[in-house]
Amino acid sequence: MTEPRDEMDRLRAALKGAAPQADAARRAEILARAMENFDALAQDQAGRLRPEKDRPQWGGLFSGVKDMLSRLTSRAALAATTSVAVLALGVTLVTLPQQPRPGAVALPEAVPVPEAAAPMAAQSEISNADAMALPAPISPAPKMANGGGAAPSMHRMARPAAGAAAQMSDVAALPPAGSDRFAEFESAGVKVTAEEPVSTFSVDVDTASWSWIRRSLRGGQMPDPAAVRVEEMVNYFPYDYAAPAAEAPEPFSLTIARFASPWAEGKDLVRIGLQGKLPPLAERPALNLVFLVDTSGSMEGEDRLGLLKTSLSLLLGQLRPEDQVAIVAYAGSAGEVLPPTSAAERGKILDALGALQAGGSTAGGEGLELAYRLAGQMAGDGRTGRVLLATDGDFNVGISDPEALKTYISAKRDSGIALSVLGFGRGNFDDALMQALAQNGNGQAAYIDSAEEARKVLADQAAGALFTIAGDVKIQVEWNPAQVAEYRLIGYETRALARVDFADDKVDAGDIGAGHQVTALYEITPVGSAARLSEPLRYGRETLGGAAEEAGWLKLRYKAPGETVSRLIERAVPMLSAEPDPDARFAAAVAGFGQLLSGSRFLGAWGYQDAVALAEGAKGEDRFGYRAAAVELMRLAEALGKK
Amino acid sequence: MRMETADSDLALAAAAGDRAAFSALISRHYDRIHALCWRLTGTKAEAEDLTQDVCMALPRKLSGWRGEAKFTTWLYRVVVNAAHDRRRRQAVQAKAASGWGDYELARQDEIATGREAERWLYEAMRALPGDLRDTVALLFGEDLSQAEAAEVLGIGEGTVSWRMSEVKKRLRDFAAREAKA
Numbered sequence: 001m002t003e004p005r006d007e008m009d010r011l012r013a014a015l016k017g018a019a020p021q022a023d024a025a026r027r028a029e030i031l032a033r034a035m036e037n038f039d040a041l042a043q044d045q046a047g048r049l050r051p052e053k054d055r056p057q058w059g060g061l062f063s064g065v066k067d068m069l070s071r072l073t074s075r076a077a078l079a080a081t082t083s084v085a086v087l088a089l090g091v092t093l094v095t096l097p098q099q100p101r102p103g104a105v106a107l108p109e110a111v112p113v114p115e116a117a118a119p120m121a122a123q124s125e126i127s128n129a130d131a132m133a134l135p136a137p138i139s140p141a142p143k144m145a146n147g148g149g150a151a152p153s154m155h156r157m158a159r160p161a162a163g164a165a166a167q168m169s170d171v172a173a174l175p176p177a178g179s180d181r182f183a184e185f186e187s188a189g190v191k192v193t194a195e196e197p198v199s200t201f202s203v204d205v206d207t208a209s210w211s212w213i214r215r216s217l218r219g220g221q222m223p224d225p226a227a228v229r230v231e232e233m234v235n236y237f238p239y240d241y242a243a244p245a246a247e248a249p250e251p252f253s254l255t256i257a258r259f260a261s262p263w264a265e266g267k268d269l270v271r272i273g274l275q276g277k278l279p280p281l282a283e284r285p286a287l288n289l290v291f292l293v294d295t296s297g298s299m300e301g302e303d304r305l306g307l308l309k310t311s312l313s314l315l316l317g318q319l320r321p322e323d324q325v326a327i328v329a330y331a332g333s334a335g336e337v338l339p340p341t342s343a344a345e346r347g348k349i350l351d352a353l354g355a356l357q358a359g360g361s362t363a364g365g366e367g368l369e370l371a372y373r374l375a376g377q378m379a380g381d382g383r384t385g386r387v388l389l390a391t392d393g394d395f396n397v398g399i400s401d402p403e404a405l406k407t408y409i410s411a412k413r414d415s416g417i418a419l420s421v422l423g424f425g426r427g428n429f430d431d432a433l434m435q436a437l438a439q440n441g442n443g444q445a446a447y448i449d450s451a452e453e454a455r456k457v458l459a460d461q462a463a464g465a466l467f468t469i470a471g472d473v474k475i476q477v478e479w480n481p482a483q484v485a486e487y488r489l490i491g492y493e494t495r496a497l498a499r500v501d502f503a504d505d506k507v508d509a510g511d512i513g514a515g516h517q518v519t520a521l522y523e524i525t526p527v528g529s530a531a532r533l534s535e536p537l538r539y540g541r542e543t544l545g546g547a548a549e550e551a552g553w554l555k556l557r558y559k560a561p562g563e564t565v566s567r568l569i570e571r572a573v574p575m576l577s578a579e580p581d582p583d584a585r586f587a588a589a590v591a592g593f594g595q596l597l598s599g600s601r602f603l604g605a606w607g608y609q610d611a612v613a614l615a616e617g618a619k620g621e622d623r624f625g626y627r628a629a630a631v632e633l634m635r636l637a638e639a640l641g642k643k
Numbered sequence: 644m645r646m647e648t649a650d651s652d653l654a655l656a657a658a659a660g661d662r663a664a665f666s667a668l669i670s671r672h673y674d675r676i677h678a679l680c681w682r683l684t685g686t687k688a689e690a691e692d693l694t695q696d697v698c699m700a701l702p703r704k705l706s707g708w709r710g711e712a713k714f715t716t717w718l719y720r721v722v723v724n725a726a727h728d729r730r731r732r733q734a735v736q737a738k739a740a741s742g743w744g745d746y747e748l749a750r751q752d753e754i755a756t757g758r759e760a761e762r763w764l765y766e767a768m769r770a771l772p773g774d775l776r777d778t779v780a781l782l783f784g785e786d787l788s789q790a791e792a793a794e795v796l797g798i799g800e801g802t803v804s805w806r807m808s809e810v811k812k813r814l815r816d817f818a819a820r821e822a823k824a
Contacts, residue, residue: 007767007814014764015682015784022677026691030698031669038657038665038702297696 190488190525190602192534193481199489200497202509203274203473203518208423208447210236213597215449217636223597230594231491234519237590237626239583241275241517251469252276252512254556256573259580261523262588262614263606266531268577269490269591270522271584272477272554276469278515286322287386288340288378289315292371293356294391295329300358303449304425308390309353311422311454316350318458319343324383326374327352330367340378368408375417385417392425422457423447470558472509472566475520476502479552483575485532486525488602490591502557505566512558521591523602524551549575585618586627593634608638650714658708665705669698675715676722682780683726685768697725712794719785719795723777730773770817771810778806 191199209232216223244253253275261267291312299305319325321344327337338352368389375385409419423446446457474497479487489496501507512518525532552573557566580588593611595603612634619627650671656664676697681690704721712720768776774796781792782803789807793800 007818008811010763011767011779011810011814012783014760014767015780016786019678019681019784020687020690022674022694023687023691026695027673027677030691030695031666031673033695034669034698034701035662035666037699038662041702041706042660042662297692297699300695 190486190533192486193479193484194537197481198476198478198499199487199522200474200476200499200502201489201492201520202495202497203475203512203520206446207232207236209233209594211447211449211453214633217633217640220640222637222640225598228594228598229491229494230591230598231495231520233594234491234521234587234590235517237586237630238624239273239517239519239587240620241273241583243275244277246277248277250567250569251558251560254554254569254571256554256571257580257584258551258574258577259584259588260577262585262610263592263603264523264531266529267523267525269580269584269588270524270551270573271587272475272520272522273583274473274512274516274518274556276512276514276516284514286324286380286383287319288324288375288380288383289319289326290371290375290378290385290387291325291327291353292367292387292389293327293329293337294389295356295358297358298392299424301425304392305356305358307448307451307454308422308424309356310451311448311458312353312388312390313350314455315458316343316346324378325349326371326378327356328367328371328374329356330370336370336374340374372412372417376415379416387412387417387419388422389419390422390424392423421446424449468511468561469514469516470512471561472505472507473512473518473556473558474502474507474509474566476555476557477522477552477573478555479524479573480550481527483527483551484524485527485529485536486534488523490521490523491594492520502555503566505557505559505564519587521587526551551575582618582620586615586620589615589618589634590630593630593637597637608634608641612638651710654705654708654714654717655710657702658705665702669701672715672718673698676718679719679722679780679785680726682784683723683777684729685765689729693722693726693729696729697722700725716791716794719781719787720797723781723795726777727773766821767814767817770813775806775810775813778803779810782807 209227209229212227213223213233216227241255242253244250255271255273255275257271257273258268259271261269293308293312295305299308316325321342323343324340325338325343326340327349328335329337337356338349341348343349368387371387371389375387379385412419446453448454448457476499477487495510497507497509550572554571554573556569556571558569559566589611592603592606592614593608596606596608596611612631615627615631615634619631622628650668653664653668653671657668673694677690677694680693680697681687684690684693701721708717768779771779777796778792781787781795782789787795789800789803793803796803
């Protein structure tokens with residue numbers, strides 16, 4: 001009985017009456033800042049400091065980024081990026097600066113935060129190495145992930161909704177998962193050894209996925225399966241791998257373990273672990289760091305700019321007097337905030353950091369170029385340069401063409417200045433973009449959601465994160481078809497390389513920083529196992545396999561810093577599985593957890609409670625409490641998953 | 644009437660660099676801006692953010708003020724454009740939580756307040772695409788005439804009437820769905 005007329009009146013009444021009171025404190029703050037902007041503008045105009053051309057205030061500002069974002073997230077664009085960086089930090093730092101928690105770390109209270117000193121935040125990028133290396137990507141149609149819906153719905157919004165038929169509102173048509181975007185990949189499937197005995201991937205590994213998932217779960221939501229990257233989750237945790245001997249020629253140690261798969265009877269897991277050397281702090285090259293800080297309005301808030309300040313001040317604690325720091329802001333108070341300054345002048349640096357304010361209109365995109373220019377000025381013998389971009393992803397770097405941006409960052413990388421990206425805030429964090437940027441800069445991308453995470457990424461592992469001990473690290477495993485019927489690489493979907501890329505030194509791959517760790521897991525099905533998924537071929541070639549008493553042959557290539565020719569390390573994969581140590585069991589639990597979150601079909605009846613039980617029994621020493629926290633998170637996922 | 648004259652005078656003075664004039668102008672209109680922001684976005688948090696966007700940009704926007712339109716009309720246009728850009732930005736980032744569009748927020752809000760009227764408003768606004776919401780917010784929320792709304796939105800009056808008939812249609816559908824549920 002609802003007359004349309006009535007509905008209209010009802011809407012009129014509701015709209016007229018309902019507006020809530022503006023928040024008084026916010027009002028005062030906003031008014032004060034508007035006045036600041038007014039003053040700044042007046043000053044500009046008076047002093048003609050910056051000829052204010054008609055910079056589009058609203059409309060044009062983001063269009064470049066928009067364009068870049070939508071293009072960068074496409075699979076092809078991601079694939080095009082070549083370099084990847086790795087950060088699998090080892091857990092070496094023991095002293096945890098008892099940093100006061102900055103007022104607002106925005107952690108849901110529900111979960112205690114045992115990860116005081118998170119060790120490894122590695123970050124990773126996603127590269128679709130496969131496509132990256134090949135002239136013509138073999139990968140299937142470039143579908144966009146989550147962000148895929150974005151571009152179309154954008155158009156829908158921009159246009160008057162003339163199409164009366166559109167039943168859904170434009171907003172309702174948006175993907176439901178929040179504004180965060182992730183590179184899409186397809187879960188690597190099971191390979192039949194007889195058909196495809198060789199598996200190749202780049203080691204580079206971030207850890208951003210773990211913090212991301214944690215944040216999501218603590219917020220009461222199951223993470224977007226596209227956000228789940230199993231290798232990043234596994235690599236988040238420190239493992240007790242043997243450190244390479246100081247006099248060993250290789251910059252890292254390599255361990256291989258084989259044990260029964262916890263989720264599949266008749267299958268084994270093979271764990272490959274790399275541990276980077278950790279040269280004494282005093283021996284590392286002096287650093288030139290340029291902090292490029294996003295101070296646009298969206299960075300407002302304690303979990304963004306506030307946390308960013310905390311993070312960078314934590315990093316300062318890890319620097320030596322000969323290191324140099326400069327700060328560039330690229331919105332509001334744009335430009336050089338702090339000229340190159342010795343890390344010894346801590347007070348001066350902290351003051352400059354503290355003075356950063358979010359808000360104001362973005363003052364153009366020279367930030368990135370300015371940061372590189374400063375880093376260039378700081379360059380010197382035996383010094384390594386790095387730009388650390390801190391942003392929530394809602395930013396305009398000033399180069400809107402993704403190809404140009406990629407080329408630009410790669411060129412800078414080749415000239416010796418790396419780029420790392422620290423992500424903050426949830427809601428518009430652009431994972432794919434961050435990854436792409438960092439990959440091209442041979443840096444890492446980390447997502448920082450709490451002061452604890454900041455400490456893990458920037459204080460505890462800063463040493464390793466900031467200089468490379470091995471470049472272009474690639475792993476290739478040739479499985480023996482006489483022993484292994486099928487295999488599956490768990491995770492690393494976005495890092496697969498073509499077989500021929502392994503020995504091609506021109507093909508870029510991930511770097512390993514000082515003290516970093518990298519872990520990779522294969523699931524294998526021995527010949528004769530009932531767990532085998534594929535039917536053996538009638539005219540099978542399996543017998544062609546080597547009779548050698550080994551399940552497979554692992555080859556690893558890396559380049560020593562400054563070299564262009566790679567070195568090779570080879571090792572056999574053992575024939576028999578052994579009792580797994582706690583590290584191996586824990587890694588398996590996390591890998592299983594990740595596969596559950598991503599909806600993997602390889603786990604059978606194995607569920608969250610199994611992951612909890614496995615991880616619980618494999619906590620080991622757990623000096624910093626990361627593993628205990630992981631178990632909590634698994635429990636949380638179990639509870640949420642039931643809803 | 645005096646009030647409006649004063650607005651445009653203040654705006655001209657502010658555009659010329661008069662600090663006190665700008666301060667008076669923005670204080671006077673803050674609540675109006677905020678209310679419109681709320682009507683355009685549908686959540687308190689978004690409204691505060693959008694208000695901030697608008698206020699931060701006003702100095703520069705105002706520097707282009709030539710007094711050609713009524714000040715409030717001009718101001719509404721600034722706000723609507725800002726909302727539009729914000730929405731577009733969120734769309735680019737695939738953000739679902741854009742105010743009226745976020746069912747979950749609305750639902751939680753309803754649980755929190757327990758107010759049926761608010762729930763209804765959330766749902767009703769959610770049933771409308773962005774440009775229809777803008778139009779309704781100006782006509783109903785701000786009591787503009789169709790001509791004024793057309794000026795703010797930079798569209799013809801005919802389009803405004805057409806949009807309002809669309810709103811009617813959609814509200815009818817919405818009511819039918821509600822009745823069924």
